[in-house]
Amino acid sequence: MKNPAHLLPSTRREFLHYGARGIGLLAFSRFAPGFLVESAYAQAPAPEKDRSILVLVQLAGGNDGLNTVVPFADPNYRRLRPTLGLPEKDLLKLNNALALNAGCAAMHGLFQDGKLSIVQNVGYPNPNRSHFRSTEIWETGSDSNEFLPTGWLGRFFDNACSGTPKGGDPCGVNISNEVPQSFLSEHQHPTFSLAAGRNRRQQSENLALLEQMVQTPAGHDDHDNAGYLRHTMMDALVTEKKFQKVLANYQTKAAYPGTPFGGSLRNVAALIAAGTATRVYYVSLGGFDTHNNQLNTHAGLLKQLSEGLAAFQADLEAKKLDGQVLTMTFSEFGRRPSENESRGTDHGTAAPLFVMGSRLKPGVHGTAPKLDVARNQDLQYTTDFRAVYSTVLDQWLGCKSSAILGQNYKPLGFV
């Protein structure tokens, strides 16, 4: 379909243009998207586009920290990992104690260029080993024994996105299978979900059809609820349509890997390059629950991560947007230091995370985990994950972290 029906304007400019030609979208303003009506009246200024952006990358399943950032010089490492221990010759050295998994070649390059930081041994007190619960703890920023109804980014939206966001852009965009718990907020904010990977033509056709349906009152039309649904859906569709256009027209020379994760990051870059007012993006990469025969699987996952991140960073640099974006990984837990009987690892506790960007203080931050643990004993975290969040909130997003996290944490100095 070369020319999908343009039933709705997808940008304010288009909309004002319609208005000027007297097409009179306001005539059906009862069901017109909120921001369109508002901005047509107010002639609102363009959204600020030069604010800092956070891209959060979830490594779902629990990433094996010890085989990601490898303490190759520590004899305990070999003791704990008799079959899974990675030979020193295959590793990518960071310093005389630590090295990256061979799958992380591209990230190793970034590290050497000063664009990648590692925060070591991140966790929280009284760790929980359930995927669900530990993810929830990370996403809500709670204590281990505390249940918070909102996510840490949702509370950031509550604090930073008062009222309707400018331009109708969502506060947060997630490219994952479900709306992340991190986004749950006390007040309502528009957030937006994109399917993972590159969006194919089929999806934009599906969108055009949905748009027609929303535009064509039929069936239950005499009910207010139908109008309300149409109105809310139209709001979402205007954003989606705008995004689809951005994604379809995006030009990049960066060599994104052909994985869904690579496609997702390409889409994030496209949205950022288009000047979207969104400040938080959430991308998920799954499969890290490596209970058996993990060597190749894990290296493969890290390769996906690494190549995706490097392409993303190169793309942003080419567009001179790299100064605006900070990318950070997280995983619900690390894995047990001792390997299990199936050449895999079971659920553990603390693990390192990565921070990428052009405006960070590169290097290795925090302290390494003590590996003198007994068989099947867990690592003791040394950096609280909320200290990482507070650093990002205070130093990067420019939002007072104590309001989001409920207390002050010592900044970690990676930005």
Added chain:
Amino acid sequence: MDQSANTLTPAAAWQPLPAADWNEAAARHLLQRIGFSATPAELARVLADGPVKSVERYFARMPALPKPRQIANLETEGPEIYRNMASGNPEARRMAQQDARERSREALFDLTIKWLQLASRPENSPAEKWLLFLSDVWVVGVEKVKNAALIYQHQDYIRKFALGSAPNLAKLMSRSPAMVVYLDLQQSKPEAPNENFARELFELFTLGEGNYTENDIKQAARAFTGYRQRQGEFQFVQRQHDNGRKTVLGRSGNFTGDDVIGLVFQQKAAGTFLPKQMVSFYLSEDSLPAEQTDALGAWWAGEGHDLRKLAVKFFTSRVFFAPGYRDGYIKSPIQFYLGLVQDLGLSVAPLPRQLIGSLRSMGQMPFDPPNVRGWVGGRSWINSATLSARRQLIQALLTPLNEDALNGDEQIEIAAAYADGISNFTLDQARLAEWAKLPPTDRARELVKRYVPDLVGTELERQVATFLERSAQHSQAAAATRAALATLLESPNYQLC
């Protein structure tokens, strides 16, 4: 809305729907409102049986929900966990608390999946939705109760009287260990009666605001002192009970909790309260004219507040079927999910992380209502984030399950289900391929008729056909069919029933 039921006289309002008004649209309305969807099989049966016989069949008895294994484990291990939680060593105590929470969470997931599986069977849906309704009146939340075994027990208690006497249900509710914890009866004693339960009993469970005084609450709270629970067992502690004289709702005596509940059901408001709740849960966000609910309330009181009789009367009445109440109701997330499962011919996947995550994103995590008022419902279900979550759920149900992305324990669950011969967790791709063989106009008709029948013959059906025609040339007919189906399910019309 001149077709509204508001013009019916109070006497006519609750009479059975005249046979002349019984047709496929009415049958569909009945099934979608009392259950989660109108599957072709149930629709045919209901259409043949008529409303009274059908409703009587659906409300003949409550289905049983066998105790989920993890709930049973939690109960068995309870005493030991409690012992550890009471031990002298603070570290051991902390560990035990965490352990208890963890087990409770696992058990709650087990319960959620088992309940959704039970409710997803079309023959059970009306009774299980009724249970959901009553649970949304007699609210407890796992967040505060913390013990999934008590949540299961609470639901089981409701199940016991869901089709019996409302006063008996109320008495049992006051003894539900989950309720004792949830509304702080546990701490209530003669020198410091806790008013939480008494207040919600009047305001949110039985009478509604304006039908009691602050003093009624204070006095009633004294009657409920001494209600305790210990490891999931109700205990009445005589020495913690205030045996003195109280004045509640205009009567005086040495009332017990049960006496207070007896007094409550002598109030006119007790007859109208639950019917009003039914209106907002099943029928419309607007309330009915007072004369109509008064008439139903008076009749119901005369029937000894029998819940089955109320359900049958309500769901077969002229009011319930009034054209003005058709089609405009926003599906709750649970209905949306279970409706999709039924409409697409699926089984509930034993994947709590995905399923509960999705329900939570849509705004309704089972057993975890936002507060004692329960879920507000209606338009509050819909905003850009929850709509986005609804669309993601549709995509997930139409796309084959990616087993590689599952966690180890999830793969085990799925393998076990396969071993039991259950694998229809997402849309059967063969069915998609079958549909794809139809010419585009027939295919559009088939999809629209099946999933949004009120759009048959409309402009929208033509749009779907055009969409399918365009994609036919690309030998992508199955993918296009999936996209068209997704779009129909995402459309505003499918969010309503």
